[in-house]
Amino acid sequence: MELGQNQPPAGIKPAQVFVYCLFAALLCTPLAYRHIDPRRSASGAAVEKSALANYGLFLTESSQAAGIHFQHTSPHLDAKLDHIKQEVASMGAAVSIVDFDHDGLPDIYVTNSGEGSKNALYRNLGGGKFEDVAAQVGLADVNVEGTGVSMGAIWGDYDNDGYEDLFLYKWGKPELYHNDGGKHFTRVTEQAGLPAWVNANTAVWLDYDGDGKLDLFVGGYYDEHIDLWHLKDTKIMPLSFEYAENGGRKYLFHNLGGGRFEEVSEKMGISSRRWSLAAVAADLRGTGYPDLFVANDYGVSELFLNDHGHGFHEAGRQTGVGYAPKSGMTAAVGDVLNDGRFGIYVSNITEDGVLTQGNNFWMPKAGTSGDKIQYENMANAMGIENGGWSFGAQFGDLNNDGLEDLYVVNGDISLDRKQNYWYDFSKVAGGNKSIISDAANWPPLNGRSLGGYQQKKVWINDGAGGFREVAQLVGVTDVFDGRSVALADFENRGVLDAVVANQNGPLLYYRNSVAPGNNWIEFDLQGSKANRSAIGAHVTVFWKNQKQAQEVSGGSGFCAQNQRTLHFGLGKADGVERVEIRWPSGKVQTLTGPAVNQIHKIEEPA
Amino acid sequence: MNRNSKLLGIDNRYLPPLLITSILLVGQLSFGLLESFSRTALAIATAMATELILSRLVTGKYANLASAYISGISVGILLRSFDYWPYAVCSALAITSKYVLRWRGRHLWNPTNFSIVAMLILAPDYISTLSIQWGNTVWPMLIIWVLGAIIVWRVNRLHITGTYVVSFIALAFLRHLITGHPFLAEVAPITGPMYQLFIFFMITDPKTTVKPIWGQCLVAFLVAVVEMGLRLEQSIYAPFYALAIVGPIANVIEILWTSRAKVVPAQRVAAMA
Numbered sequence: 001m002e003l004g005q006n007q008p009p010a011g012i013k014p015a016q017v018f019v020y021c022l023f024a025a026l027l028c029t030p031l032a033y034r035h036i037d038p039r040r041s042a043s044g045a046a047v048e049k050s051a052l053a054n055y056g057l058f059l060t061e062s063s064q065a066a067g068i069h070f071q072h073t074s075p076h077l078d079a080k081l082d083h084i085k086q087e088v089a090s091m092g093a094a095v096s097i098v099d100f101d102h103d104g105l106p107d108i109y110v111t112n113s114g115e116g117s118k119n120a121l122y123r124n125l126g127g128g129k130f131e132d133v134a135a136q137v138g139l140a141d142v143n144v145e146g147t148g149v150s151m152g153a154i155w156g157d158y159d160n161d162g163y164e165d166l167f168l169y170k171w172g173k174p175e176l177y178h179n180d181g182g183k184h185f186t187r188v189t190e191q192a193g194l195p196a197w198v199n200a201n202t203a204v205w206l207d208y209d210g211d212g213k214l215d216l217f218v219g220g221y222y223d224e225h226i227d228l229w230h231l232k233d234t235k236i237m238p239l240s241f242e243y244a245e246n247g248g249r250k251y252l253f254h255n256l257g258g259g260r261f262e263e264v265s266e267k268m269g270i271s272s273r274r275w276s277l278a279a280v281a282a283d284l285r286g287t288g289y290p291d292l293f294v295a296n297d298y299g300v301s302e303l304f305l306n307d308h309g310h311g312f313h314e315a316g317r318q319t320g321v322g323y324a325p326k327s328g329m330t331a332a333v334g335d336v337l338n339d340g341r342f343g344i345y346v347s348n349i350t351e352d353g354v355l356t357q358g359n360n361f362w363m364p365k366a367g368t369s370g371d372k373i374q375y376e377n378m379a380n381a382m383g384i385e386n387g388g389w390s391f392g393a394q395f396g397d398l399n400n401d402g403l404e405d406l407y408v409v410n411g412d413i414s415l416d417r418k419q420n421y422w423y424d425f426s427k428v429a430g431g432n433k434s435i436i437s438d439a440a441n442w443p444p445l446n447g448r449s450l451g452g453y454q455q456k457k458v459w460i461n462d463g464a465g466g467f468r469e470v471a472q473l474v475g476v477t478d479v480f481d482g483r484s485v486a487l488a489d490f491e492n493r494g495v496l497d498a499v500v501a502n503q504n505g506p507l508l509y510y511r512n513s514v515a516p517g518n519n520w521i522e523f524d525l526q527g528s529k530a531n532r533s534a535i536g537a538h539v540t541v542f543w544k545n546q547k548q549a550q551e552v553s554g555g556s557g558f559c560a561q562n563q564r565t566l567h568f569g570l571g572k573a574d575g576v577e578r579v580e581i582r583w584p585s586g587k588v589q590t591l592t593g594p595a596v597n598q599i600h601k602i603e604e605p606a
Numbered sequence: 607m608n609r610n611s612k613l614l615g616i617d618n619r620y621l622p623p624l625l626i627t628s629i630l631l632v633g634q635l636s637f638g639l640l641e642s643f644s645r646t647a648l649a650i651a652t653a654m655a656t657e658l659i660l661s662r663l664v665t666g667k668y669a670n671l672a673s674a675y676i677s678g679i680s681v682g683i684l685l686r687s688f689d690y691w692p693y694a695v696c697s698a699l700a701i702t703s704k705y706v707l708r709w710r711g712r713h714l715w716n717p718t719n720f721s722i723v724a725m726l727i728l729a730p731d732y733i734s735t736l737s738i739q740w741g742n743t744v745w746p747m748l749i750i751w752v753l754g755a756i757i758v759w760r761v762n763r764l765h766i767t768g769t770y771v772v773s774f775i776a777l778a779f780l781r782h783l784i785t786g787h788p789f790l791a792e793v794a795p796i797t798g799p800m801y802q803l804f805i806f807f808m809i810t811d812p813k814t815t816v817k818p819i820w821g822q823c824l825v826a827f828l829v830a831v832v833e834m835g836l837r838l839e840q841s842i843y844a845p846f847y848a849l850a851i852v853g854p855i856a857n858v859i860e861i862l863w864t865s866r867a868k869v870v871p872a873q874r875v876a877a878m879a
Contacts, residue, residue, distance in 0.1 A: 013664075015664050016705070018663065019660055019702060020706055023699070023703065026698055026702060027699070027724065027728065029691070029695045030692075030732065033729075034729075034731070352730060352731040352732075352734075353730030353734055354734050354842060355686075355734055356733065358688055380688050385688050386688060423840035427794050427795055428794055430794060430795055430797070430800070431790070431795070431798070432797045434790070435790045436794070441788045441791045442791065443785070443788070443791055
């Protein structure tokens, strides 16, 4: 209600002319700002020579040349969901990197989600060539009707036999496969004691208690009692677009050894029914134990702080990361300021003119640490906030300049380019729980797009606390519905390439060319007292008054896992002063002056 | 001051600012309604500063700031942007429009409605509007509806809100018949906080609504009708656009009608003389 104001006198006076001019100027401001906005995505033709000169990298989509011919398909689900099938079945394209056969070259595992569709394991033949060996090793035919379909996969050596095993999470029966010496995989789900059905969209390997055996966190999305192929009714959707707590439960499987696991989530303080889409485990406070960050759709993120291996306590609200509800779809950590502190990147939804959530980048507030750690969202200040309908994201030094960059994939549903579902989506998304929670109330999609055909984001770290978006200029020009991105040095040449899994789209292999002159160093770690995969090993590289920290991860981003080998760009520095490795066992190892431009294989000292 | 001019000793003019401030605080503390207070503070400060400067320049006096406060806080709550400048520009635009978009002594658009619509048209790549809910239970919504209804009743505007709400629900049923979409999906938007601000603070604005009660009800109904048309065209911001279209047309008609009514008796007097 606009209340009282004074009446202006009749006739036009100079003051009124000023008011008219001010009014016109205000109307023109958006147009003027658009021309000077420094954060608008760079556009123009992707030309390798200029990209290398200006940004230090160029990414060439090389899947066909590499022998990668993979097409993701979505499931059909129960006919009661037909009217919004593409919206419900909008996930399942996932990629994870592993050297499953110990030949020193990272391989690619990619999931499919159509009923009866096959997953693929692309064995790295070297020289940028791959072959799908999933059928040969027993990892292809895993989406058999009645068992659900794949949502993602993570690799970790749960029995410390030196070979990475596979945990496959699904909307359906989760599966554990034992790696038999890099030759074949044996299904060991029953022995492991995994549940009969979980509608999971995230999982990470972590050794939460530091006992040297990898434990497993699994985050549910839909309630585990729901079989999406045989629905009793259509009341399966979130109770709210922002405050839903009717999703799937969380699981923490403690590794008992001997291939057996015990579910201990309640006992360890992890109790949530938020709609989890991503999780990452990392030692965020320097305690020597991994904390667990969970990004949730339809609500706030959760941060489970590790009480020295004895359990977790949820501190999302206390630390600031669990306050404003959004649509969390990725969780990735990076030390972007080279100060040894991890920030946590969470992707959300932004559609210009419709929905402004913005991605979050949670940086520890200056002067806070330990149990008193506080986070603030620096995504806006750093220019990495608007990623569209963002899904997967990963940090990595893409141009070897000594700074971690950020690769984000996006796009929800790309169908009819001329018609979109936003209006109908916004109707129910703002509705009360009795409306939004019933899929029958959701208007039919009818072939319309929702956040589709989006340009990806490659944000180059400028070293001054900001990022510049250059995707179009460095060759990342696809507009598929990106879900999962993983980074790896596939040819052991000191360069991070990118693999992108797209929903209902092809697997893309972006081979990276980096401008010559920058140096690098990589570490391939193997635990002895700690888990053999060295997941959780914390490595800090010191050079030229800089330090950068990275951690071996058992899963990060959206349904993804990067290579275990840690890659550090060094810029023009021709040497490294020292490297500090903090093993999950608590042991600290220091390397002095390791040679640059090579991969160091490091085994945890006895 | 009549018996309706105060509630609990508070001047009726300050009830709406108190209500909207309560909505903001409860929404932020309970549900994280705002990304940050700073953007909302910027919107409020800009609106009040603009009002002070322009009122002094144009009228020679400082205006009461209750109106500007509501404009600023409405912009701060309704607008969503990564940047700060849209909050300042939108607030300044709202206040400035009161001094520019005038005809025969009245401003034609509800200031906040005008500025939000202007920003949606001019800067769609920089802004959107509030989309967050009040939790997932019905209680916060009911409390705001009851408090809001009491306050608009105290300022004699409940009939406007009531007419609009009834019209919206009836037309939602009509849309349901036309589109085949579930009735609950069609009625869902009115359960969100964006509509609470719209029906309690925008369509009830005394300065930009017509004078007769029947006229106010008719305008509220027509806003709902135009909104339905826009919704059938899948316009996400249909209520804002509908008010921006119907409001000034209604005001212009009333101004013309009133001036004609004054002229005709004067002509008759002149003719008789």
